[in-house]
Amino acid sequence: MTRLVELEERGPRRLxxxxxxxxxxxxxxxxxxxxxxxxxxxxxxxxxxDEDEGTTYVYEDGQRREVERVVTAEDASDAGD
Structure with a gap:
């Protein structure tokens, strides 16, 4: 399984x-x-x-959903070629 994680910090957390x-x-x-x-x-x-192997998941607002594929900005710009 794969999970998309969005992080916002730009530095380490010192313990x-x-x-x-x-x-x-x-x-x-x-x-x-x-x-x-x-x-x-x-x-x-x-x-x-209970995530399934080979499935990509996104967790938003406490809910989990499956996504078929992930398109990055780079992938989107290549599609116009």
């Missing part, structure tokens, strides 16, 4: 002691791109467990 979870004593970094507290994991990855 400091306040980022450590008092209850768990660790920091979990998001790898799915869906966390509301990105770059930290908030458990949002649980929504991805």
């Amino acid at each position: 400091d002691p306040s980022d450590i979870d008092d209850e768990k004593g660790d920091v979990a970094v998001c790898q799915c791109g869906l966390s509301e507290s990105f770059p930290f994991c908030d458990g949002s990855h649980r929504r991805t467990h």
Whole structure:
């Protein structure tokens, strides 16, 4: 499966002691791109467990939908040739 992730930041997030979870004593970094507290994991990855291999998904407004293909600006400009 593939997931489209849109990021807006232009720099790194530096971790400091306040980022450590008092209850768990660790920091979990998001790898799915869906966390509301990105770059930290908030458990949002649980929504991805039933994604099908070979399918591309977009998550918007809390909803998941499948997309047939992704067209980039470069692909669109090549189509005019």
